[in-house]
Amino acid sequence: MSAQRDLLRFITCGSVDDGKSTLIGRLLHECGLIFDDTLAALSRDSRRHGTTGADIDFALLLDGLEAERQQGITIDVAYRYFATPRRSFIVADTPGHEQYTRNMATGASTASLAIILIDASKGLLPQSKRHSLICALLGIRQIVLAVNKMDLIGFDATRYTAIVDAYRDFAAKLDFTDITAIPLSARMGDNVTSASGNMRWYQGPSLLQHLEEVDVLSDEAAKPFRFPVQWVNRPDANFRGYAGTVVSGHIKTGQKIRVASSGGHVQVQRIVTADGDLLEANAGQAVTLTLADEIDIARGDMLVAPEAPPEIADQFAADILWLGAEPMLPGRDYLLRIAQDWTQARVTSLRHGIDVNTGNHVAARTLQINDLGLCHLATLKPIAFDKYSENQATGAFILVDRFTHETVAAGMIRHALRRASNIQRADFTIGRTARAERNGQRPLLLWFTGLSGSGKSTIADLVEQALFAAGRHCYSLDGDNLRHGLCRDLGFTAADRVENIRRAGEVAKLMMDAGLIVLASFISPFRADRQMLRELVGAEDFLEIHVDASLETCIARDPKGLYAKAKAGLIPNFTGISSPYEAPAQPDIHLKTDEFTAAHCAEQVLHMLRAKGIAC
Amino acid sequence: MPVKQRLTPHLARLEAEAIGILREGAAAFRRPVLLYSIGKDSGVLLHLAMKAFFPGKPPFPLLHIDTTWKFKEMIRFRDSIAQQLGLELLVHTNQEGLARGINPIASGSALHTQVMKTEALRQALDKYGFDAAFGGARRDEEKSRAKERIFSFRGAGHVWDPRAQRPELWSLFNTRLHQGESMRIFPLSNWTEYDVWDYIAAEDIPVVPLYFAAPRPVVRRAGTWIMLDDERLPLNPGEVTETKMVRFRTLGCYPLSGAVESTATNLAEIIAEMRAARSSERQGRLIDSDAEASMERKKREGYF
Numbered sequence: 001m002s003a004q005r006d007l008l009r010f011i012t013c014g015s016v017d018d019g020k021s022t023l024i025g026r027l028l029h030e031c032g033l034i035f036d037d038t039l040a041a042l043s044r045d046s047r048r049h050g051t052t053g054a055d056i057d058f059a060l061l062l063d064g065l066e067a068e069r070q071q072g073i074t075i076d077v078a079y080r081y082f083a084t085p086r087r088s089f090i091v092a093d094t095p096g097h098e099q100y101t102r103n104m105a106t107g108a109s110t111a112s113l114a115i116i117l118i119d120a121s122k123g124l125l126p127q128s129k130r131h132s133l134i135c136a137l138l139g140i141r142q143i144v145l146a147v148n149k150m151d152l153i154g155f156d157a158t159r160y161t162a163i164v165d166a167y168r169d170f171a172a173k174l175d176f177t178d179i180t181a182i183p184l185s186a187r188m189g190d191n192v193t194s195a196s197g198n199m200r201w202y203q204g205p206s207l208l209q210h211l212e213e214v215d216v217l218s219d220e221a222a223k224p225f226r227f228p229v230q231w232v233n234r235p236d237a238n239f240r241g242y243a244g245t246v247v248s249g250h251i252k253t254g255q256k257i258r259v260a261s262s263g264g265h266v267q268v269q270r271i272v273t274a275d276g277d278l279l280e281a282n283a284g285q286a287v288t289l290t291l292a293d294e295i296d297i298a299r300g301d302m303l304v305a306p307e308a309p310p311e312i313a314d315q316f317a318a319d320i321l322w323l324g325a326e327p328m329l330p331g332r333d334y335l336l337r338i339a340q341d342w343t344q345a346r347v348t349s350l351r352h353g354i355d356v357n358t359g360n361h362v363a364a365r366t367l368q369i370n371d372l373g374l375c376h377l378a379t380l381k382p383i384a385f386d387k388y389s390e391n392q393a394t395g396a397f398i399l400v401d402r403f404t405h406e407t408v409a410a411g412m413i414r415h416a417l418r419r420a421s422n423i424q425r426a427d428f429t430i431g432r433t434a435r436a437e438r439n440g441q442r443p444l445l446l447w448f449t450g451l452s453g454s455g456k457s458t459i460a461d462l463v464e465q466a467l468f469a470a471g472r473h474c475y476s477l478d479g480d481n482l483r484h485g486l487c488r489d490l491g492f493t494a495a496d497r498v499e500n501i502r503r504a505g506e507v508a509k510l511m512m513d514a515g516l517i518v519l520a521s522f523i524s525p526f527r528a529d530r531q532m533l534r535e536l537v538g539a540e541d542f543l544e545i546h547v548d549a550s551l552e553t554c555i556a557r558d559p560k561g562l563y564a565k566a567k568a569g570l571i572p573n574f575t576g577i578s579s580p581y582e583a584p585a586q587p588d589i590h591l592k593t594d595e596f597t598a599a600h601c602a603e604q605v606l607h608m609l610r611a612k613g614i615a616c
Numbered sequence: 617m618p619v620k621q622r623l624t625p626h627l628a629r630l631e632a633e634a635i636g637i638l639r640e641g642a643a644a645f646r647r648p649v650l651l652y653s654i655g656k657d658s659g660v661l662l663h664l665a666m667k668a669f670f671p672g673k674p675p676f677p678l679l680h681i682d683t684t685w686k687f688k689e690m691i692r693f694r695d696s697i698a699q700q701l702g703l704e705l706l707v708h709t710n711q712e713g714l715a716r717g718i719n720p721i722a723s724g725s726a727l728h729t730q731v732m733k734t735e736a737l738r739q740a741l742d743k744y745g746f747d748a749a750f751g752g753a754r755r756d757e758e759k760s761r762a763k764e765r766i767f768s769f770r771g772a773g774h775v776w777d778p779r780a781q782r783p784e785l786w787s788l789f790n791t792r793l794h795q796g797e798s799m800r801i802f803p804l805s806n807w808t809e810y811d812v813w814d815y816i817a818a819e820d821i822p823v824v825p826l827y828f829a830a831p832r833p834v835v836r837r838a839g840t841w842i843m844l845d846d847e848r849l850p851l852n853p854g855e856v857t858e859t860k861m862v863r864f865r866t867l868g869c870y871p872l873s874g875a876v877e878s879t880a881t882n883l884a885e886i887i888a889e890m891r892a893a894r895s896s897e898r899q900g901r902l903i904d905s906d907a908e909a910s911m912e913r914k915k916r917e918g919y920f
Contacts, residue, residue, distance in 0.1 A: 006625050076781070078762040079755045081808045088626050090806060102783055109785040230636065231643045235672025243668075245636045274670035285628075286635040288670070299643055323783050337788050398788045405792040407782045 014117030
């Protein structure tokens, strides 16, 4: 009888150059899992395609497809299986190149731990950041930072520590619960399965020891009960059961459950399996439920805990990883699969792209293969779901092309969008032009951007006073003021900042439609968002005004005492201190408040307005 | 009445996953079939199918591609299992190939496999209009299998394009097909040879007696033992028939299936022997060593 073993599914992230396949080959070899005939075939292959001379090239063990062996790259996900007396392992070996982001995401979707491989001789490269971001996005919380090729840097502890520190700095913003760093040499076997004699300064576990011991107990059982109905089992008139797998939580006979879509409640009568009825079924078990009442339930419905139901909505926001060769098109219909349910879905808008190398938001109109973005989607019928961060099994979906049937996207739901489902634009007779004519002025958006304390509001106030005095109709939108009301629900994360600016832009646009000159003072640190504004209101009616003071000046002024707090670590994501400010490359007006007075700067703006035909 | 937990958490997890995949295949496709090759993996697959649809029967028939060169014991075993379980068993042989005289001895393993297995399978799938076929292949068997999907898409003509595989994230299988396309489904993808035997032992699943060691008439050929299952296998000059205590790790056409010397006569001994083994199970298969990447080539042509 074999020992009680649980399973660890992990993914290795790195490129061929980092020695990724070599590491897995070494693990399998050292665990005695490469058989003699496999080894013989490997040694044959090594002479033909290998890159290690007379040595056995372990990479060839994993790069299974002919094309990969010829090109020396890994273009698909390979799954490898091994077990030690303490644990079974499934390794997803995935490609590291940027053009194979989708393959990495595929491997990461079923893994609970990631090994991020770094070549010690090269240090932390953008690709390791990319791999980490994808792992974080897919919900992996456990990281092993495998600093490989230590032999090439003479097993130097100082250089190792510098790499680990740099990684921890970078990874602090990602949602990892544990980062374990291990110095190793996959080629030589140091710290792979046993402690290395070459690195006595390292006191931690070997890689295998860590993999055997790491605690990845999933908490699926502790989550609310979710049971997507996979198959209605009706062998004869006397039996009607709902077959499926409990994806989270647990269920007992006699308990009430709720049908997510219809909201109906019903009692569980039996939990049927071929090995006899059960009194209770837990997450991970494939069972068949019979219910106390006849109720209309079909494949795709979800049976759920009545006290903690999932969201039911036909509009939601989701992170999308585009997998298809054809780019994503907002407005086009795709097939959507979530849990056991299929429906039709449309990307209603792409909010922003995400740079896979940095995690920064970027302006985007479409997603190409391997691109990431935050999208709003609308489905043909309401679907039941949870946030991906709370429940992967009910928060993940795929999009399938309706015509080619290719899997074109992987999606992770962030939250429901509570909007009426069928919004159409109403047309009114009085338009923007008529209102502008009545007001005798051209509507404009004056967008003041700059660090906190640079003088945005002060200058905007002076400009507005002058405009008002000249009989112009205008209004000032201020970042701080909006955050007391309209944007009260938003924080200062990058995502919230994007949304904050989007709302401010939409409000400004409405005011321009009403014929007003709008003065908006927002830090608005991201270039992409200001570009979005320019496109939203039209470039000809948008003036980007960079209120430019050095960080030192702003810190010295610190009118609201915020820099002091931020430097004390009391305000996370504070622009200039712990969050970047991307200065405009070519602002319409550049105000240097280090050098000039607020009044002088206001006059600069008014001068430009007069040039644009605004009487003031 | 609650049942006692017999399976290790690891096997229980693999079992639940496979049952989920079997149900998915049954629910998503118009006309699925279970490819039954009589071996231990097929036996596990069939056992899981019986569990997945309990208290009903699996809503699909079994299909066996008979090359006419299977061990006699396999055929007997096949017929008795199908009868015991009360399942529909379809047997298909490539009659054209038979008429052309294709056989593993004269034609060589490559051509024989191509005509009598690969082409025969395509014929059968087309003949009955199956749009999905379950198979017992595992990713740990061979390198190109390691990259195959659980739901493996086949284009028109049953071809497998390794570069056009559908990404498979989470358990969200893309089961959409056009007319003429089909799916191969591998519920045992994540199982290893150890898992299969452990599960057979835990669940007491019947297997063909050829897996257990017994004195059998064999001849030494190509570094392995080939069993003389009937009179069709001619001896080469210098070859002599011996009786050896042997067993098989995998079963196929008898002239292509190498036996290993063994004294393992029960499951516990097989498992113990396997854990001490130094060669993979496919080592006994003569068809894999034809050419590098031979399995990938065969699969592209429609081999299972």
